[in-house]
Amino acid sequence: MSIFFSRQCEYALQSIIYLAQKKQGEMTTIKEISSHLNIPFHFLGKIFQKLSHKGLLHSMKGVSGGFWLAKPAEEIVLMDIIIAIDGTDIMSLCVLGYAECNSASPCPMHNEWKTTKENFFASLSKKNILDVAKEIKKDGYRAA
Amino acid sequence: MSIFFSRQCEYALQSIIYLAQKKQGEMTTIKEISSHLNIPFHFLGKIFQKLSHKGLLHSMKGVSGGFWLAKPAEEIVLMDIIIAIDGTDIMSLCVLGYAECNSASPCPMHNEWKTTKENFFASLSKKNILDVAKEIKKDGYRAA
DNA sequence: CGATAATCGGACAAACTCATCTGAAATCAG
DNA sequence: CTGATTTCAGATGAGTTTGTCCGATTATCG
Numbered sequence: 001m002s003i004f005f006s007r008q009c010e011y012a013l014q015s016i017i018y019l020a021q022k023k024q025g026e027m028t029t030i031k032e033i034s035s036h037l038n039i040p041f042h043f044l045g046k047i048f049q050k051l052s053h054k055g056l057l058h059s060m061k062g063v064s065g066g067f068w069l070a071k072p073a074e075e076i077v078l079m080d081i082i083i084a085i086d087g088t089d090i091m092s093l094c095v096l097g098y099a100e101c102n103s104a105s106p107c108p109m110h111n112e113w114k115t116t117k118e119n120f121f122a123s124l125s126k127k128n129i130l131d132v133a134k135e136i137k138k139d140g141y142r143a144a
Numbered sequence: 145m146s147i148f149f150s151r152q153c154e155y156a157l158q159s160i161i162y163l164a165q166k167k168q169g170e171m172t173t174i175k176e177i178s179s180h181l182n183i184p185f186h187f188l189g190k191i192f193q194k195l196s197h198k199g200l201l202h203s204m205k206g207v208s209g210g211f212w213l214a215k216p217a218e219e220i221v222l223m224d225i226i227i228a229i230d231g232t233d234i235m236s237l238c239v240l241g242y243a244e245c246n247s248a249s250p251c252p253m254h255n256e257w258k259t260t261k262e263n264f265f266a267s268l269s270k271k272n273i274l275d276v277a278k279e280i281k282k283d284g285y286r287a288a
Numbered sequence: 289c290g291a292t293a294a295t296c297g298g299a300c301a302a303a304c305t306c307a308t309c310t311g312a313a314a315t316c317a318g
Numbered sequence: 319c320t321g322a323t324t325t326c327a328g329a330t331g332a333g334t335t336t337g338t339c340c341g342a343t344t345a346t347c348g
Contacts, residue, residue, distance in 0.1 A: 002241055003234050004148060007306065010241025017252075029324070038243075043307050049326070061325045062315025078253075090147050097146055097154025099182075108161075108276045109222075112267050120260045124253075132252045151336065173294070187337050193296070206345025209294045 009085040011039045012047050016056070016081055020073040020133035027066035047085070054084040073130035079121060091121060153229040155183045156191050160200070160225055164217040164277035171210035191229070198228040217274035223265060235265060 002010055015033050022028060030048060034041040048067055051057045056076065059067045069076065082090075094101035094110070101107040103114075146154055159177050166172060174192060178185040192211055195201045200220065201211045213220065226234075238245035238254070245251040247258075 003237050004239055005241070007241070013240050014242065031324085040307055042309075045325075046307090046327095052325095059325060060315075061313070061323090063323045064316065065314080065324045067325085093147050095148055096157050097149070097151070098158065108271065108279045109268075112264065116260055116264045120256065123256050127252065135252045175294085184337055186339075189295075190297090190337090196295095203295060204345075205293095205295045205343070207293045208346060209344080211295090 004090075005082060006086055008043075008047055008050075009082055011037075011044060012051060012081050012085045013078060015039065015044065015047070016051070016069070016076070017129055017132050017136065019057075019067070019069050020076070020129040021137060022068075024072060025068055027060065027064070027068050029066040051081075051084060056080065056084055073133065074128045076129050077125050078127045078129065078132065079125040082124065091117065148234075149226060150230055152187075152191050153226055155181075155188060156195060156225050156229045157222060159183065159188065159191070160195070160213070160220070161273055161276050161280065163201075163211070163213050164220070164273040165281060166212075168216060169212055171204065171208070171212050173210040195225075195228060200224065200228055217277065218272045220273045221269050222271045222273065222276065223269040226268065235261065 005013070014037050018033055018037060019028060030041060030044050033039065034044045048057060048059070052059050052067070056070055057067045058070050059065070094107055095113040096107050096109055098107045101110055103110070149157070158181050162177055162181060163172055174185060174188050177183065178188045192201060192203070196203050196211070200214055202214050203209070203211045238251055239257040240251050240253055242251045245254055247254070
């Protein structure tokens, strides 16, 4: 029942926000994250593989291994994660599904959708995950 | 590669806009619509069944049968079609995928997403398909 | 009436996303 | 070194959405 972002992307966002709540450089296992956030263990493994390949996470194998953020939390914005997982199509596709819709021959919702999405993506590009993590802690908000 | 609305919903929107370009009460076949809009014939049949059950279309079997709008085009808004096909979940689900997100315990994107979607849905609820059809004709815009 | 052409509705197939399984490689503790 | 634990990577399975098929029903027209 996910909307707008894929399930994978939702899980990635939630997990990276979770990592941002940790001390910088602290290592965390998939096991811990999947149980805390209620995300399927093996599926999260796949997602973290992708995020590692994209350069957002670092990892270490072995008994005391795990994952940690490749950059300080304040330098990672939500949009980075979305682009890493879902790509950039979401920013350009026609909301009514017309294949030929573009700025030169816009569909009837083109301009309103353009404004809507640009504003929203702009705020996703401003939100760094350190602030997000603090906000969640402050409210005592607990992820699914 | 559809976003926001399901494929079915996109097809429904495009098809009903197509019907709105016809004279009021004029009957049109699935065959014509599917070939003009490049929508799979049998799939569109299913979608139109659903739209008929929901009361947005009327239909007639037989040699000169087909479908027509159940109401004048100016009385049907885009949101009616979206709700008929995709339902109302899209209006309430958390954009980051947190199960426990709501106005009482909002996620970090909750309020921005709320504003974004409410504005967009409001404009979808204002747009009647007669205006949309005219706009498409005026621009010479041709659906996929 | 009989042929044709359209929707109706249920079953089925294909494609895509979500999720799991398994074995290998790396790291660490004893 | 050996056993335990973790990520890595490819294969496989499950579920959902998308798309197809077919027989039945209904209306039109010659």
